[in-house]
Each structure stands twice: as C-alpha cells, then as structure tokens.
Amino acid sequence: MDTRQKLIQVCAALLKDSGRELSMRAVCEAAGVKAPTLYHHFGDKQGLIDATVEDAFDRYLTEKLNKNSTGNLVEDLRRGWDLHVKFGRSNPVLYKLMYPELDLKNLPPAAEKSFALLSGAMKQVEKKNLLRSSLNAEIATHAFWAGLYGMMMLICNNNYQQDAELLSEIVRDAMIDALLQTGQPTSEVH
Template sequence: MESTRGKARASIVEVAARLLRERGAGAVTIRAVAQEADTQAPTIYRFFEDKDALLDAVAEHVFAAYVAGKEAAEPSDDPLADLRAGWEAHLGFGLANPGLISLLLDPVRAARSPSMNTGMEVLRARMQRVAATGRLRVTERRAIELLHAAGTGTVLTLLSTPPQEQDPGFADAMYETVLRSILHEESLPEETAADAVRRGLPELRLTEAERTLLTEWMSRP
C-alpha cells in the first residue's frame, strides 16, 4: 500500500516538475497537474495540502537530483578547478531551470529545503579545500557568501536578458571578480591562450563544425 502511494505521489511530482520546467511556476496548478497526470484533484490533495506544498515538493525533487550529482563528484587535485566546476554547474542548472530558480529565491522556501542546505555544504567543503591551501584572503564565510550571491545574481541577470543581448563574457567576468575579491593576488589562476579563445568562442562567426573542431583542438594536451 505504501509503495503504491509512493509511486502515485512520485508521478504527480514528476508531472508538476515537467510543467514547471516547460511553462513556469504559474502553470503548476492543482487542476493542471491533475489533468496532465490523468487523475483527479482530490487525489492530489491527499498528498499535498495546497499548491504551495506541491511546489515545495517539486523544488525539492528537482534540486535534490542536482545536488546529489554534486555530492557524488570526486574532488580533483586542484581545489580552484573544483570551485570553478561548481560555479559552471550552478550556472548551467539555473539557466536550464528558470522556474525552479524563481521558487528557490523565496527565502522561506529555501530555508526549509534540505537540498538547499546540502548544496551549501558542498560549496562550503570546496571552499574549505581552497582555504587549506592558504589562498583565501578573506574568511571562508565571506568567500562562500560572495560566490553564492554572485552565482545567483549572474543566473538572474542572464535569465532576464534576451539571448541576442547577452554578453558572452559576463559570467566569466563575474567569477573572476569574485576570485580577485577572495584570493591573494599571487593565487589567482593564470588565463592560458586556450582559455582566452574559449571565453570568446561565442563571439566568433564559425559554423557548428568549425566550432566543434576548434574546441577539440583546444582540449588536446
């Protein structure tokens, strides 16, 4: 019986998550979810008190899957590279899930999300590894707060800007600004020629085949 209930609840959450991803939070109504899940509204109310409770479950479901991937990632020998990888993953997830980001910006919802807490623990662990190298020139707490705020702000800025008007170097510039704020100057990573070309790749007028080939060349040791 519990297994059947669990499957029914999971199916409802999956349908609501799809609606959130495809149409935004406004489309996630009890009626719309019931219709898409081929069930009745009273069935949904047996699992969720109201729409907000359903949205809480959806946010937790989607974000938990993302955080689980971050937790499972094996750390490399370079703490700064891992920090950068986390930044890029955060941007990728945020840009791919605009509806979810709008939910998690609610401080009340974020505060009661176990996955949000777990995600911050992952960031804290990565920053602790950077601190252990002696590279930080601010406290770990300040470094974490600056990076977290910059990541959220970057996602919101990009989401609110039409694609044709986006600055392709904006996210990199923001990240580098944060690094300059939290690291000793001698600890700042040097940009290689390949990094510079890769950063400017979106502005180059290349065919898809040329872009793929150039990326492959730059990836070779």
C-alpha cells in the same frame, strides 16, 4: 514510477512551460489522476510545489556530489559554479522557487546543503592559505555566493540567455580572482 513521483515530474514540466502560473487541474489532467489523489500526496498546491522544488534540488545535488574532485581547489570551484549555473539556466522557474530571496538564515533544506558544500570548499581553500589575507572562509563563501546568486537572478528574472555562458565565466573568474591570492595562474593551484 509511482503516482507521487509522476505528479512531481508533471508539476516540474508545467512550471517550466508556464512559469509560476500552475493550475492543479492541469497537473491532474497531465498526470492522469483525480484531484483527491494530488491532495492525498501533497495536501495542497504549495505542498506539491515544495515537493517539486525539493526533488529538483535533490537531483542537482546528486549530480554535484557525483562530480569527482579534480584535486585542484580552484578548478573545483569553477566546476561547482558552472554546474549551478547550468542547473539554473535549465530550470529558471524552479530555481527562483528554490531561492525566492537571498536569506541565508531561511534557505530550504536542499539549498542549505548546497550552501554547506560551498562553505566546505572555501574552508579547504582557507586551509591551503589561498584566500586573500583580509578574508576568511565565511566572508569568501558569502562573497562567492552573492556573485553566483546575482548571476542567477540576471539569468532567471530576465530570461537572459544571450551570452549567458560567457557572462557567467567572466563573473565566476572575477570572483575567484578577487577572493584568492595564489601568486600563479589560478588554473595551476592544487
């Protein structure tokens, strides 16, 4: 592992343990480097945080992209939601840094990629005529995203872990039921 990657991993671990309070001295000590090395690689504290967020998002997207499609659009939406929630629950501080606010016009690049994946999935759902008649893929994407983002902010801002999995499943399935018209149980839609 190179020094830059080691600093990113140390930063991620310290953010996870200490929340948003991050000392560059603590990062350097934990990584076994001097401050000039950190500043050489990242410029400043924000540069290190940005690189750490980008690295976490890249790992998340790699996992998401490596999940093979089930061939069932609804099941794939469920799996995408669950993976997103799992990542956020495991990395609440990094998640809040990735999505400091719900501004779809100013998302970090990796967050844009994640949003584009959701948008593409909703376009497929629309193409199969599975959306409720009053909806289009753009509205469905924004609605689904709003539900997911709200769920994640409840978990991350309140350290809500009690029954988080069950609550997430309820909100996820309510979103799917509200957006899709399948005429059959959603688990059977292909």
